[in-house]
Amino acid sequence: MKATVDLLVIAQDPAQFLRITRHLREHGMKEAVCVRATGAAALETVLTATPWTVVLVVDDWPGAGCEPMLESVRCRRPGLPVILICDAVDQARAAGLLRGGVAEIVLKDDLGRLVPAIERCLREAALQHARQAAEAALRASEQRLHLALAGGDLGLWEWDPASDTLAVDARWARMLGYEPDELPPPRVGWDAYLHPDDAQAMRAACAELLEERRFVIRIEQRLRHRHGHWVWVLARAETLEADGAGRPRRVCGTHQDIGEHKRLELALTRLTVTDPLTGTFNRRQLLQTMQTETQRVRRYDRPLAAILLDLDRFQAVNDVVGRARGDEVLAAIAAQAAGRLRRSDSLARWEGDGFLILLPETTLAQAVTLAEALRAGLHTAPCPGVGPVTASFGVAQYQPEETPEQWLARVAGLVMLAKAEGRDRVAAARPPGGDPAQSLLPLA
Numbered sequence: 001m002k003a004t005v006d007l008l009v010i011a012q013d014p015a016q017f018l019r020i021t022r023h024l025r026e027h028g029m030k031e032a033v034c035v036r037a038t039g040a041a042a043l044e045t046v047l048t049a050t051p052w053t054v055v056l057v058v059d060d061w062p063g064a065g066c067e068p069m070l071e072s073v074r075c076r077r078p079g080l081p082v083i084l085i086c087d088a089v090d091q092a093r094a095a096g097l098l099r100g101g102v103a104e105i106v107l108k109d110d111l112g113r114l115v116p117a118i119e120r121c122l123r124e125a126a127l128q129h130a131r132q133a134a135e136a137a138l139r140a141s142e143q144r145l146h147l148a149l150a151g152g153d154l155g156l157w158e159w160d161p162a163s164d165t166l167a168v169d170a171r172w173a174r175m176l177g178y179e180p181d182e183l184p185p186p187r188v189g190w191d192a193y194l195h196p197d198d199a200q201a202m203r204a205a206c207a208e209l210l211e212e213r214r215f216v217i218r219i220e221q222r223l224r225h226r227h228g229h230w231v232w233v234l235a236r237a238e239t240l241e242a243d244g245a246g247r248p249r250r251v252c253g254t255h256q257d258i259g260e261h262k263r264l265e266l267a268l269t270r271l272t273v274t275d276p277l278t279g280t281f282n283r284r285q286l287l288q289t290m291q292t293e294t295q296r297v298r299r300y301d302r303p304l305a306a307i308l309l310d311l312d313r314f315q316a317v318n319d320v321v322g323r324a325r326g327d328e329v330l331a332a333i334a335a336q337a338a339g340r341l342r343r344s345d346s347l348a349r350w351e352g353d354g355f356l357i358l359l360p361e362t363t364l365a366q367a368v369t370l371a372e373a374l375r376a377g378l379h380t381a382p383c384p385g386v387g388p389v390t391a392s393f394g395v396a397q398y399q400p401e402e403t404p405e406q407w408l409a410r411v412a413g414l415v416m417l418a419k420a421e422g423r424d425r426v427a428a429a430r431p432p433g434g435d436p437a438q439s440l441l442p443l444a
Contacts, residue, residue: 004032005032005118007032007034008047008056009036009055010037010056011057023115027115028322040072054083054121055073056114057070057083070082074100074101083103083106083117084105086107089105103120103121120352123276123277127276134264134271138261155168155172155173155254156172158250159250159252160250172255175257176224177226177227194222195224205217209237209251216237220233220234232258236253237253277330278335279331280355281347283350286348289346289358293358303363303397304397305359305398306356306358306367306395307357307367308354308415309371311391312389312391314353317389333378334347337377344360345358363397364395368426368428375424378390392418393426394411394416394426394427395428396410396429414429
């Protein structure tokens with residue numbers, strides 16, 4: 001988080017403004033600079049006066065309500081995170097506000113969620129900035145790659161399909177760490193260098209050349225360096241000579257080292273799908289995975305379960321040891337949970353101090369067993385100076401007749417049940433449509 005956080009608070013009631021600013025300072029955001037806007041004219045002026053970090057809109061406006069203020073922010077500062085502070089809001093209006101660009105909704109009688117909401121907006125803004133920087137670097141890499149391909153410095157090779165022999169030039173050899181006279185005999189061919197995972201695509205492309213279905217190949221692949229690591233190259237090949245039947249007799253091509261380009265692609269992908277603090281998937285990525293997995297359940301009738309865990313009273317931990325130490329605890333808990341999961345499972349930071357685990361091919365009973373193991377494991381998590389950290393767990397198996405949103409609502413409700421029954425416990429749900437009196441199974 002940067003040293004100063006510039007918050008624009010759009011509120012008519014000065015008492016609401018004072019209550020919000022006091023809450024922020026009492027809960028660790030002493031660096032926040034809050035400025036109040038009291039109407040459309042003032043909002044027009046202040047929106048362009050400061051590079052605001054986050055906008056807080058208090059729903060205390062008469063008549064048309066806060067929507068005109070939200071529209072003004074959206075039009076004049078698109079992309080600026082907006083948090084709405086309001087009384088109880090029905091589901092339809094909340095969905096419309098979120099679709100309209102509101103990042104978070106915090107209830108006036110639950111300001112404890114305000115600081116985590118602001119911090120989440122700051123993390124998302126930092127992630128967006130990093131993603132834009134990575135995209136710019138990737139575009140620059142693509143431009144350099146284009147210039148390199150157009151200007152030379154390419155490794156050249158020639159393949160004789162009839163004898164399956166390969167000849168390369170000095171630049172090609174040095175790309176893989178060899179001098180030309182150190183390469184294996186020409187008869188060895190591509191298999192001595194090609195990554196096993198790329199071999200099938202390369203064979204298919206060569207087959208298309210030999211069968212005259214293509215005259216030019218352009219493919220990315222990995223070649224083994226003499227020191228054992230893999231070098232990403234862009235391969236381009238073209239048939240230069242053919243026999244009387246049209247079969248290639250001479251195929252020539254180039255290889256261009258694109259290692260930097262691939263590293264930037266990987267970094268951009270990582271920024272897009274992971275939470276920067278814990279290294280787990282982010283909410284957006286898990287929602288995409290959930291769509292895929294629920295479709296698979298409806299198609300093949302296979303079990304799918306989810307575990308939602310929310311740390312108990314974690315705001316108090318941040319207040320005592322500071323947010324930097326609290327972040328270390330979150331990262332340690334995420335690492336401990338990830339160590340108990342299979343490669344097919346997905347772990348994501350859901351929001352604030354909550355984590356969601358998606359478990360393909362897992363029944364409710366199996367998921368409850370895992371949740372209990374995770375709950376017990378938290379008691380032994382290494383958090384020096386913090387003390388024991390506990391969590392409340394909700395566990396539910398997906399049912400084909402419900403939407404993913406309904407499934408998530410069931411799991412979130414179970415977490416609330418676990419907290420209401422004393423925290424540090426697991427609550428599991430029977431499938432919808434069962435006996436209402438037995439729909440929830442709290443587990444100590």
